[in-house]
Each structure stands twice: as C-alpha cells, then as structure tokens.
Amino acid sequence: MLGGDFKTRQDLIEVGRRLDRKGYIAANDGNLSVRLGPARVLVTASGTIKGHLSPDDFVIVDLDGRVIEGSRRPSTEIAMHLAIYRVRSDVGAVVHAHPPIATGFAVAGIPLALCVLPEIVLTLGSVPLTTYAPPATAELARSLEPHVKHADAVLLRNHGAVTCGPDLFEAYYRMERVEHFAHILLVARLLGNVGVLSREQVRALMGSHGQPLVSMPCEVCDVAAGTAAETGAPAAAAAAPAAAAAPQSAPDEDLAAIIAQSVRKVLGG
Numbered sequence: 001m002l003g004g005d006f007k008t009r010q011d012l013i014e015v016g017r018r019l020d021r022k023g024y025i026a027a028n029d030g031n032l033s034v035r036l037g038p039a040r041v042l043v044t045a046s047g048t049i050k051g052h053l054s055p056d057d058f059v060i061v062d063l064d065g066r067v068i069e070g071s072r073r074p075s076t077e078i079a080m081h082l083a084i085y086r087v088r089s090d091v092g093a094v095v096h097a098h099p100p101i102a103t104g105f106a107v108a109g110i111p112l113a114l115c116v117l118p119e120i121v122l123t124l125g126s127v128p129l130t131t132y133a134p135p136a137t138a139e140l141a142r143s144l145e146p147h148v149k150h151a152d153a154v155l156l157r158n159h160g161a162v163t164c165g166p167d168l169f170e171a172y173y174r175m176e177r178v179e180h181f182a183h184i185l186l187v188a189r190l191l192g193n194v195g196v197l198s199r200e201q202v203r204a205l206m207g208s209h210g211q212p213l214v215s216m217p218c219e220v221c222d223v224a225a226g227t228a229a230e231t232g233a234p235a236a237a238a239a240a241p242a243a244a245a246a247p248q249s250a251p252d253e254d255l256a257a258i259i260a261q262s263v264r265k266v267l268g269g
C-alpha cells in the first residue's frame with residue numbers, strides 16, 4: 001500500500017519519537033522530510049504530532065511543493081525543506097524542531113558561531129542565525145538561503161533550528177549536536193567564561209583530521225573564514241557573525257549579575 005518507502009516512513013516515525021522524547025518539540029511542532037528521488041520528497045503532513053506519527057502521516061511532494069502522493073496537506077514549512085533540497089544536491093533529509101536551549105540562543109539573537117568544542121568544530125562547524133521571518137512563509141525559506149549552502153545546521157531567528165544531512169539519522173544527529181552545543185555554551189556563559197579555541201588550536205585540529213567540515217566562519221578565528229573563502233562563501237557571510245560577536249563578554253557579566261540577583265531573591269538573601 002505504501003510502496004517501497006515503508007522503511008523510510010518507519011525511520012521518520014522513529015526520529016519523530018526521538019525529537020519528542022528529547023523535548024525538542026511540543027504538541028504538533030516540527031517537521032521532517034526525506035528525499036526519495038530527484039523530484040520526490042516524503043514529508044510529514046500538516047498538523048501531525050511528531051512524537052506519535054503513523055505510516056500514513058506523510059505525503060509525497062515534488063520540488064515545487066505539489067502533492068504527488070497522499071491525501072493530506074504537506075507540512076506548512078514545506079517551502080523551507082524544498083529550499084534546502086534545491087540548493088544542496090547532497091542533502092537527503094531535513095529536520096526542523098524547536099530545541100529549547102538552541103531556540104533560546106535564536107531568541108537572544110546569538111548564533112552558535114564560536115570554535116569552542118573540538119567535536120563541534122570538526123562535525124558541525126559554526127551554526128549561523130537567520131534574520132527573522134514568520135513561520136510557514138516563503139520569506140522564511142528565503143532567510144535560509146544565504147546560510148544553507150555552507151551550513152548543515154541553522155538557527156531560525158525567534159523560532160527554532162533546522163538541520164540537514166545525507167540521510168535522515170545524520171540530519172537528526174546534527175539537531176542533537178546543535179542542542180548539546182547550545183547547552184554547553186549556555187552553561188559556560190552562566191559560569192562567566194567562554195574559553196574560545198585559538199586560531200592555532202583550530203588549525204591544529206583541522207590539520208589532524210584532514211579536510212575540515214567547518215564551512216561557516218567562526219566569530220573569532222579566521223581559520224574557517226579562510227575555508228569559506230576557498231569554497232566561495234560570500235564575503236558578507238564571513239563578516240556577519242563577526243559583527244554579532246562584539247557583545248560576547250559584557251552581556252555575560254550582566255547575565256551573571258541578573259542570575260545572582262534572582263538566586264538571592266529566591267533564597268531570601
């Protein structure tokens with residue numbers, strides 16, 4: 001009945017469960033898709049609860065978003081998924097969710113664009129932040145365009161995160177990495193010091209692991225920026241995160257003071 005994509009639907013159901021279990025979505029949040037062929041994308045239907053998907057909770061659309069199989073409406077964020085597939089022929093799956101800590105950074109207007117953790121430098125690189133666009137609009141899809149060519153994970157301003165990968169599980173694991181990175185960075189900021197790797201340390205890391213996967217420039221070091229230049233990333237993309245980096249330390253101090261004040265209040269001190 002569901003043809004040759006039954007296993008893919010089972011995998012999508014499993015990833016929906018994991019997003020739910022991890023607390024990356026609430027109610028009918030988020031959406032998932034897998035590229036089945038050059039012009040066929042299997043995507044979650046609109047309004048479905050991703051933690052409790054069934055095999056018929058999907059539709060197949062072409063790259064213009066027209067339903068070619070299934071009776072449901074596709075996810076309202078289908079334009080965002082298709083924008084990624086159109087730009088990135090290497091992408092086989094897209095995951096969108098609202099993981100709370102990474103989304104907190106997206107609300108605060110802070111991209112995850114620092115070389116802080118070696119594993120992240122080597123697997124994910126910098127996670128850029130889009131300009132704000134309302135959910136479920138062509139504008140949101142357009143806001144991704146400057147970033148998705150060079151990044152496998154992007155924060156959506158005041159909204160959430162989107163990741164992509166060669167297959168569904170890799171796209172999902174990137175979402176886990178984004179949230180884990182955001183969590184660690186939040187703790188470091190709360191503790192009052194974000195120890196950023198030096199350019200030399202990043203260079204050494206990249207040297208020991210061959211061709212780095214980092215494609216977006218880091219806020220601080222120019223190693224990744226050099227990589228972006230080699231791969232043809234626009235100069236504006238290299239400059240934008242640097243501009244956002246300036247208030248890195250001062251807000252941390254403010255934040256620490258606010259937290260200390262709140263704690264004192266709660267403890268009655």
Ligand SMILES: [Zn+2]
Binds near residue numbers: 097135159160
């Ligand atoms: Zn969303």
